[in-house]
Amino acid sequence: MERVIAIDPSGCGCTECMVGEYVPLDQATAEQVVDMLAGSVRNNTCRDLRVSLVYTLGNGLDMSQAVLVEVQLAEGEDGSPLVWTVPQEAARALTW
Numbered sequence: 724m725e726r727v728i729a730i731d732p733s734g735c736g737c738t739e740c741m742v743g744e745y746v747p748l749d750q751a752t753a754e755q756v757v758d759m760l761a762g763s764v765r766n767n768t769c770r771d772l773r774v775s776l777v778y779t780l781g782n783g784l785d786m787s788q789a790v791l792v793e794v795q796l797a798e799g800e801d802g803s804p805l806v807w808t809v810p811q812e813a814a815r816a817l818t819w
């Protein structure tokens with residue numbers, strides 16, 4: 724998969740999104756979204772995002788061992804959330 728350097732707003736059709744340097748938020752993969760939250764992909768989404776992260780926590784463990792399984796991002800206060808299921812290898816960047 725080609726590595727993008729930034730995530731743009733949903734529906735963006737700029738030149739960088741056309742050539743694959745950037746990706747619109749609504750077309751981003753879970754890996755790209757996790758990289759954006761971790762800071763290695765630039766956040767160009769232009770609006771405040773409402774971020775919800777879902778972890779699973781095994782019996783007897785604390786949050787340092789929790790596994791990120793889902794990311795929900797909504798653009799703006801009233802936007803409906805986009806949801807990504809996070810593959811385990813992509814979740815490591817956001818562990819506590």
Ligand SMILES: [Zn+2]
Pocket residue numbers: 731732735736737738739740741745746747
């Ligand atoms: Zn764009």
